[in-house]
Amino acid sequence: MDPDRPDPAGSPSRRRLLLLFALVALxxxxxxxxxxxxxxxxxxxxPDIAVVGDVLQLHFVRNPGAAFSTGRGLxxxxxxxxxxxxxxxxVVARRIGTxxxxxxxxxxxxxxxxxxxxxxxxxPGPFRGHVIDMIQLPxxxxxxxxxxxxxxxxxxxVLQALRGIRLDGTxxxxxxxxxxxxxxxxxxxxxxxxxxxxxxxxx
Numbered sequence: 759m760d761p762d763r764p765d766p767a768g769s770p771s772r773r774r775l776l777l778l779f780a781l782v783a784l785x786x787x788x789x790x791x792x793x794x795x796x797x798x799x800x801x802x803x804x805p806d807i808a809v810v811g812d813v814l815q816l817h818f819v820r821n822p823g824a825a826f827s828t829g830r831g832l833x834x835x836x837x838x839x840x841x842x843x844x845x846x847x848x849v850v851a852r853r854i855g856t857x858x859x860x861x862x863x864x865x866x867x868x869x870x871x872x873x874x875x876x877x878x879x880x881x882p883g884p885f886r887g888h889v890i891d892m893i894q895l896p897x898x899x900x901x902x903x904x905x906x907x908x909x910x911x912x913x914x915x916v917l918q919a920l921r922g923i924r925l926d927g928t929x930x931x932x933x934x935x936x937x938x939x940x941x942x943x944x945x946x947x948x949x950x951x952x953x954x955x956x957x958x959x960x961x
Contacts, residue, residue, distance in 0.1 A: 775860045779851050782864025783871075790872035790903040794890040801892055812896060819900045820881075820888035833877060837885045840874040855927025862914035865907040872904030 801807070801818035808815050822833045847867045854860050873889045880887035891900040922930035 772855075775854045775857065776851070778857060779854055779860040779864045779867075782861050783867040786865055786868030786903070786907045787872050790868065790907070791875065793892065793903050794876070797890055797892040806894070815894045816892050817894040817900055819891040821891045821900070822886075822888045833887070834885045837874065837877040837887075840870050840877065843870050844874065850925065853925050855925065856918075856923065858914060858918060858923075859925055859927070862911045862918070864911075865914070866911035869904040869906075869908030869911060872902070872907065 797816070797818055801816055804818075806815045806817045823836070844867065847863055847870065851860075851863050851867070854863060876889040877887040878884050880890070882888070889902065889904075891902045891905075893902060893906075894900045924930070
């Protein structure tokens with residue numbers, strides 16, 4: 759099956775795409791929340807864990823800002839934006855027409871809601887909660903699985919845009935389908951000669 763072939767709305771294929779979207783979102787969201795729970799239990803107040811020497815370490819941070827520690831001090835605003843973004847993704851997802859778009863929007867939803875959950879439920883309070891980050895690379899802000907999901911989603915969305923594949927699976931420049939009658943597309947029939955009338959004669 760072509761991953762970029764559009765499926766008609768309401769078809770079993772379209773329902774499978776929506777299921778893929780939901781499963782990707784759920785899997786990434788659960789992975790993010792479990793990693794944050796583990797970080798709070800095993801990293802908070804303890805020395806960093808070197809996974810790959812100095813290249814990849816686990817370092818506990820409570821981040822009041824947005825992805826990659828940006829926007830500190832704007833937590834309530836970021837929380838409201840995340841709520842709106844969640845609703846937009848859920849509405850737009852109803853038009854998914856390819857597997858790549860299903861995966862991209864599933865990861866995007868997981869990333870947004872993963873960090874949104876922290877902002878709503880964690881200290882110091884609703885809409886002001888700090889996001890748990892724990893993945894550290896050299897010369898890079900500490901981040902989490904939700905941040906990874908958001909950036910992978912952004913990459914897939916850019917890829918689809920560069921390939922000219924719209925959300926519903928159609929491509930830029932596609933022509934509108936031919937109009938269909940009750941029994942399918944209309945096709946030209948055989949040419950029929952039109953009788954002519956000679957002067958003074960009969961048709």
